[in-house]
Amino acid sequence: MPKFLDSFAEEVELKKDYLRDVLTKGVSNPLDPDIEVLMRRNWRNLPKFNIDLEGAVSPKAVAVDGSLAKRLLSGGCVLYIVRSIALFGKRRFRRLEFDILTSRASHIDVSRYISRRSEYIEHLVAMDALESGVDADFLLLDGSFHSRLMAVPQDTPFEGRRRFMIDYFNKFCELLETCKVRGVVPVGVSKDSRMTLLRDYFLSDLLSEELEELKPSPEDYAEINRTFQSILHRRRGQRVKRFRLLESKYGAGRLGRVMHILLEAKTLRSDHQMILRYTKGAGYSTPLELGAYGRGPELIGRYEREPHKYVEKYFPEAMDEAEDPDGFMEEATGVLSRIPSLSTIVSFHIRLDERDTPLRIDVPSWAFGVNRSIKDLHGFAPLPNLDPSKVIDMLRTLFGGVRHYNILLTTVDSEVRLRRSVVDETYIPTLEKSLGLQLPIRPVRGYRRGWYVD
Numbered sequence: 001m002p003k004f005l006d007s008f009a010e011e012v013e014l015k016k017d018y019l020r021d022v023l024t025k026g027v028s029n030p031l032d033p034d035i036e037v038l039m040r041r042n043w044r045n046l047p048k049f050n051i052d053l054e055g056a057v058s059p060k061a062v063a064v065d066g067s068l069a070k071r072l073l074s075g076g077c078v079l080y081i082v083r084s085i086a087l088f089g090k091r092r093f094r095r096l097e098f099d100i101l102t103s104r105a106s107h108i109d110v111s112r113y114i115s116r117r118s119e120y121i122e123h124l125v126a127m128d129a130l131e132s133g134v135d136a137d138f139l140l141l142d143g144s145f146h147s148r149l150m151a152v153p154q155d156t157p158f159e160g161r162r163r164f165m166i167d168y169f170n171k172f173c174e175l176l177e178t179c180k181v182r183g184v185v186p187v188g189v190s191k192d193s194r195m196t197l198l199r200d201y202f203l204s205d206l207l208s209e210e211l212e213e214l215k216p217s218p219e220d221y222a223e224i225n226r227t228f229q230s231i232l233h234r235r236r237g238q239r240v241k242r243f244r245l246l247e248s249k250y251g252a253g254r255l256g257r258v259m260h261i262l263l264e265a266k267t268l269r270s271d272h273q274m275i276l277r278y279t280k281g282a283g284y285s286t287p288l289e290l291g292a293y294g295r296g297p298e299l300i301g302r303y304e305r306e307p308h309k310y311v312e313k314y315f316p317e318a319m320d321e322a323e324d325p326d327g328f329m330e331e332a333t334g335v336l337s338r339i340p341s342l343s344t345i346v347s348f349h350i351r352l353d354e355r356d357t358p359l360r361i362d363v364p365s366w367a368f369g370v371n372r373s374i375k376d377l378h379g380f381a382p383l384p385n386l387d388p389s390k391v392i393d394m395l396r397t398l399f400g401g402v403r404h405y406n407i408l409l410t411t412v413d414s415e416v417r418l419r420r421s422v423v424d425e426t427y428i429p430t431l432e433k434s435l436g437l438q439l440p441i442r443p444v445r446g447y448r449r450g451w452y453v454d
Contacts, residue, residue, distance in 0.1 A: 039278040042286040061138035063408035074440035086129040105157035145362040154314040162318035188362035284350040291377025307333035340375035
């Protein structure tokens with residue numbers, strides 16, 4: 001018997017009900033009945049879909065995905081490999097990049113940089129496909145568009161790469177603008193999502209109803225709303241217990257529901273968990289239009305009002321590193337100034353089969369005839385009358401069952417994935433042979449080298 005297996009089995013048995021609920025339902029709250037009502041009210045049946053699957057023609061879509069691997073070297077350096085493929089019919093567009101990072105940056109900063117680097121290579125290969133003249137109607141990318149737009153542009157902690165986030169945003173802006181000009185609808189598809197915006201939308205409604213009934217003073221009303229928004233935006237130092245002091249003013253228990261709303265806002269109950277808990281069968285959620293969110297409004301405002309000051313504050317090392325600081329300043333401010341005018345994002349969740357988990361879908365709002373930029377919308381707004389059927393029809397045509405949620409994306413994922421054996425038995429030996437030395441890859445004690453990372 002493997003060591004500790006008996007202890008592990010006992011621990012699982014003790015916690016299995018709790019673990020099952022956390023994984024499938026999220027943390028419970030007295031607001032659950034209200035959230036269930038709102039979730040079901042905002043869950044729609046899929047539109048009618050009349051198609052002969054046997055004779056169906058695959059949508060004209062470019063599918064893009066990337067993969068990454070990293071290895072820690074004994075001297076503290078990190079070797080990384082990222083590669084990406086764009087698939088359109090029988091055509092393949094490929095890019096690969098590898099490098100060794102030398103920096104005292106934290107593990108989190110290293111992982112974030114490599115992840116953004118992988119997304120950047122995806123943007124490049126997507127542009128390769130579009131510029132080749134492919135006759136595509138859709139561009140499918142794995143992941144969220146909105147989270148990419150809300151990334152913070154600033155120096156990266158790696159010599160020779162300080163300016164990377166300017167290049168990242170430049171290419172992402174170019175990709176979205178090229179899609180709009182050519183009439184190609186970009187669609188971000190996320191299989192896993194920690195998004196809570198639908199839940200936040202529900203809580204906002206519940207809080208408004210409660211405050212309307214409670215009728216607090218203008219000062220208390222503003223304070224409660226300010227705290228609620230700060231909690232949603234995950235700002236530090238927001239504690240809800242001080243509202244217990246208001247009970248003497250409004251009466252014992254009168255603020256109980258407000259407290260439940262604030263406490264629910266502090267927990268992670270993803271939209272996917274709500275959908276799995278409160279809905280049955282296939283369907284999709286009310287689309288939300290996403291503008292600048294969290295720190296976004298502040299950042300977007302600075303890009304518009306004072307891009308030079310922003311670059312001076314957040315890219316000082318890139319300025320020092322640039323051969324032409326004035327040229328870099330002009331380029332960086334030009335890129336930042338484009339971001340506020342990018343389209344808002346329409347986001348919704350869809351479940352294509354009752355046995356499957358939901359997908360998060362992100363699409364620029366211009367694809368639905370909504371002409372609003374991210375600088376014009378702070379937070380989110382429901383779009384109950386928006387018809388996403390053309391995107392839904394495309395997703396349903398490419399649905400290959402629970403194991404193949406999107407035939408094109410699962411195909412490109414299979415081709416691009418950097419498996420451990422490929423990295424350790426092909427790429428690294430090739431690099432070692434070329435360099436004429438053995439790379440000092442740090443092993444995890446008791447394991448063969450390289451096994452500690454995928």
